[in-house]
Amino acid sequence: MRAIEISKYGGPDVLQLTERPIPEAGKGELLIRVHAAGINRPDVLQRMGFYPVPHGASDLPGLEVAGEIVSGDLAGTNFQVGDKVCALVQGGGYAEYCVAPVLQCLPIPHGLTMIEAASLPETFFTVWSNVFDRARLTAGESLLVQGGTSGIGVTAIQIASALGHRVFATAGTEEKCRATEGLGAERGINYKTEQFSAVVKELTGGRGVDVILDMVAGGYIPQEVDCLADDGRIAIIALLGGAKTDLDLAQVLRRRLTITGSTLRPRSVAFKAAIARQLFEKVWPLLESQRIRPVIYQVFPLAEAAAAHATMEQGAHIGKIVLQLQ
Ligand SMILES: NC(=O)c1ccc[n+]([C@@H]2O[C@H](COP(=O)([O-])OP(=O)(O)OC[C@H]3O[C@@H](n4cnc5c(N)ncnc54)[C@H](OP(=O)(O)O)[C@@H]3O)[C@@H](O)[C@H]2O)c1
Numbered sequence: 001m002r003a004i005e006i007s008k009y010g011g012p013d014v015l016q017l018t019e020r021p022i023p024e025a026g027k028g029e030l031l032i033r034v035h036a037a038g039i040n041r042p043d044v045l046q047r048m049g050f051y052p053v054p055h056g057a058s059d060l061p062g063l064e065v066a067g068e069i070v071s072g073d074l075a076g077t078n079f080q081v082g083d084k085v086c087a088l089v090q091g092g093g094y095a096e097y098c099v100a101p102v103l104q105c106l107p108i109p110h111g112l113t114m115i116e117a118a119s120l121p122e123t124f125f126t127v128w129s130n131v132f133d134r135a136r137l138t139a140g141e142s143l144l145v146q147g148g149t150s151g152i153g154v155t156a157i158q159i160a161s162a163l164g165h166r167v168f169a170t171a172g173t174e175e176k177c178r179a180t181e182g183l184g185a186e187r188g189i190n191y192k193t194e195q196f197s198a199v200v201k202e203l204t205g206g207r208g209v210d211v212i213l214d215m216v217a218g219g220y221i222p223q224e225v226d227c228l229a230d231d232g233r234i235a236i237i238a239l240l241g242g243a244k245t246d247l248d249l250a251q252v253l254r255r256r257l258t259i260t261g262s263t264l265r266p267r268s269v270a271f272k273a274a275i276a277r278q279l280f281e282k283v284w285p286l287l288e289s290q291r292i293r294p295v296i297y298q299v300f301p302l303a304e305a306a307a308a309h310a311t312m313e314q315g316a317h318i319g320k321i322v323l324q325l326q
Contacts, residue, residue, distance in 0.1 A: 001019070001020055001021070001022050001095055001096035001097050002017060002018075002019060002095070002096050002302060002303075002325075003017075003018055003019070003020045003060050003092075003094060003095035003096065004016065004017060004018070004060065004061065004062075004094035004095070004302060004305040004323075005018045005020070005059070005060055006046065006047050006059070006060075006061060009047065009048055009049030010047070010048070010049075012047070012305075012306040012307070012309040012310040012313070013306050014047060014306075015047065015061075015094075015305045015306045015309060017302070017303050017305075020060070020095065022096075022097045023058065023092065023095075023097060023098065023099045024099070025071060025072035025073060025099050026073070026099070027073055028073050028101055028102055028103070028269070029072055029073055029099050029100065029101055029102060030069050030070075030071070030072035030073065030074070030079065030085075030087075030099070030100050030101075030102050030105060031069070031070045031071045031072050031097060031098075031099055032065055032067040032068065032069060032070065032085065032087060032097065032098050032099070032100055032105075033067045033068050033070050033096065033097055033326075034065045034066070034067040034093065034095060034096055034097060034098050034325050034326075035065075035066055035067045035068070035114035035115075035118070035324070035325055035326040036065070036066050036067070036114045036115045036117070036118035036299075036322050036323060036324050036325060036326075037062045037064065037065045037066075037093040037094055037095075037098075037118055037302075037322070037323045037325065038062075038063070038064040038065075038093070038118045038119045038120075038121070038122060038151075038320055038321075038322050038323075039062075039305075039308050039309065039312060039320070039321040039322065039323065040063055040064070040122045040123070040151060041150070041151070041238070041312065042063060042122075042265065043061045043062065043063065043094075043309070044309055044312055044313060046061055047061060047309065053091055054090060054091075054265060054266050056090070057090035057091040057092070058089075058090065058091040058092030058095075058098075058099075059091065060091060060092040060093070060094055060095055061091065061093065061094050061305075062089065062091065062092055062093020062094040062095065062098070062323075063088065063089060063090075063091065063093055063121070063122045063265070064086065064087065064088055064089065064093055064118060064119075064120070064121035064122040065086065065087055065089060065093045065098050065100070065118055065121075066084070066085070066086040066087075066108060066114045066115070066117035066118035066120075067084070067085070067098070067114065067325075067326075068082055068083065068084050068085070069081050069082060069083045069084075069085060069105075070097070072099075072102065073102060074102075077102050079102065079105065083107070084107070084108045084114070084117075085100075085105040085106060085107060085108060086105070086106055086108055086117040086118060086120055086121055087100035087101075087104050087105040087106070087121060088100070088104040088121035088122060088125050088272060088276075089101075089104070089121075090265070094302065094305055094323060096302075096325055101269045101272070101273075103269055103270075103272070103273035103276060104121075104269065104272050104273065104276055105276075106120075106121070106276055106279065106280055106284070107280075107284075109284050109287035109288045110288045111288060111290070112287065112294065114326070115296060115299055115322050115324060116294040116296060117294075118322050118323075119151070119294045119295075119296060119319075119320035119322050120287075120294060122151070122264075123151045123152045123154075123155040123156075123320075124155055124159075124279055124283060125264055125272060125275050125276070125279070126152060126155075126237060126264050127152060127155045127156045127159060127213070128159070128275050128278060128279055128283070129262065129264060129275050130213060130235040130237055130262060131143065131156055131159070131160065131211060131213055131235060132278075133275070133278075134233075134235050134260055134262055135211045135213070135233040135234075135235040135258075135260065136211075136233065137160065137165060137210065137211045139164070141165060141210035141211060142165060142166040142167070142168070142204065142209045142210050142211070142229075143156070143160045143165050143166070143167050143168070143209060143210070143211045143212070143213065144167075144168045144169070144170070144196070144200055144209045144211070144212045144213070144224075144227070145157050145160075145167060145168070145169040145170070145180075145185070145212075145213050146169075146170050146212065146213065146214045146215055146216050146220065147170070147171070147215045147216065147240070148169025148170055148171045148176065148177075148179075148180035148183075148185060148188060149169075149171045149176040149179055149180060149317070149318040149319065150215065151319065151320045151321075152213070152215060152237065153169060153171075153180070153213075153215075154180075154183055154295040154318070154319045154320075156213050157169055157180055157183045157184050157185050158183050158184055158292040158293070159283060159286070159292060160184075161183070161184025161185070162184065162286045162291045162292050163282075163286075166186055166204075166209075167184055167185045167186060168185060168186060168187050168189060168199075168200055168203065168209065169185040169187075169188050169189065170188070170189045170190075170191045170196050171188055171189075171190065171191070172190070172191060172192055172315075173190065173192075174190055175318075176188065176190075176318060177189065177190050179318045183295070186203065187199065187203055195223070196223065196227070197223040197224070197226045197227035198227075200227040201226075201227050204227075204229070207229050208226075208227045208228050208229040208230075208232060209227060209228060209229060209232065210228075210229050210231075210232050210233070211232065211233050211234075211235065212224050212227075212228065212232070212233075212234045212235070213235055213237065214234055214235065214236045214237065214238075215236075215237050215238035215240055216238070216239075216240050216241035217236050217238070217239045217240070217241055217242065217243065217245065218239065218240075218241030218242030218243065218244065218245055219241055219242065219245060220241050220245075221234070221245040221247055221259070222245065222246065222247055222248070225247065225248070225251050225252070225257060225259075226251075228255070228257055230255045230256060230257075231255070231256045231257070232255070232257055232258070233257070233258040233259075233260065234257070234258070234259045234260070235260055235261060235262070236259070236260070236261030237261065237262065237263070294319075294320065295318065295319030295320060296319060296320055296322060297311075297317040297318055297319045297320060297321055298311060298317065298321050298322075299321075299322050299323075299324050300321070300322075300323055300324070301323070301324055301325075302323050302324070302325050304323075305323060308321050308323060
């Protein structure tokens with residue numbers, strides 16, 4: 001099969017088209033003929049050598065695919081050969097065939113294309129796990145999404161807004177800020193021209209937000225603590241702004257704040273399966289009713305994976321970048 005491999009650690013050009021054997025599905029796994037594969041920032045980090053491949057996972061990049069089931073361990077499942085699915089995978093998505101744990105496969109929401117479906121798993125699993133499970137965003141509570149136009153951001157804004165939460169989002173340009181508002185954010189905050197904590201406090205009458213989904217961390221943390229409501233929670237999913245910060249812990253103590261974080265990829269199949277079930281029950285209907293829509297920024301053929309990574313690193317994108325294979 002044709003696949004994209006990381007020939008050595010480095011810039012986008014280290015992504016090379018290659019031939020690999022078609023992988024074999026083991027127990028509890030399906031073999032998928034990949035039609036489209038989503039690109040995520042963790043793929044860029046893996047390419048640079050900053051995100052080691054978990055033990056037993058494919059060395060090929062790619063954490064999410066959409067395609068049709070070719071074969072596999074179908075006993076006891078609702079799937080059949082030929083069914084169209086999207087899947088969260090441990091790696092190996094940038095290839096014509098990919099193996100996925102059956103419990104991490106979901107039917108393609110009615111009305112979505114393969115490209116749209118391929119853009120879902122990584123961000124939907126991550127957002128659900130962090131915003132709703134870990135940070136427990138509950139009815140009546142508000143959310144601040146940092147990086148509002150990232151793949152993660154457009155997903156978080158849409159799910160939380162569709163479920164009735166007040167959402168605020170940050171982004172680095174006016175165009176991106178307006179885009180977050182088009183997706184359901186009450187206010188897009190340009191962090192380059194405004195202090196996001198001051199804007200959030202003003203818009204919430206001084207109370208602050210209940211949950212912050214944070215991919216920046218570093219120097220953002222003190223400002224985030226400042227605009228969290230009492231009992232508020234910060235869920236850190238990346239450290240784009242650095243891993244160190246100077247924080248007044250008295251605020252955490254006095255106002256009962258929680259600072260937490262997680263990475264999805266090393267978690268067990270059982271953990272991801274539980275998220276898949278919740279997404280299918282609570283979020284898939286919102287996709288099928290078009291209350292939530294995938295936001296596709298640009299599609300590249302498999303052979304142009306390097307250009308796709310370069311586009312992500314330029315950072316002008318709003319939403320998801322996807323590879324098309326069929
Ligand atoms: N923990 C997990 O399980 C998990 C899972 C998936 C993804 N992630 C992480 O979540 C983040 C978003 O992923 P994605 O695939 O949605 O990425 P993406 O689309 O490339 O988005 C990155 C966003 O970060 C913003 N940003 C803010 N400060 C930045 C900085 N210093 N450098 C670069 N970008 C900065 C950019 O927006 P502006 O240009 O507007 O600033 C951009 O929208 C990534 O860091 C990724 O590693 C974590």
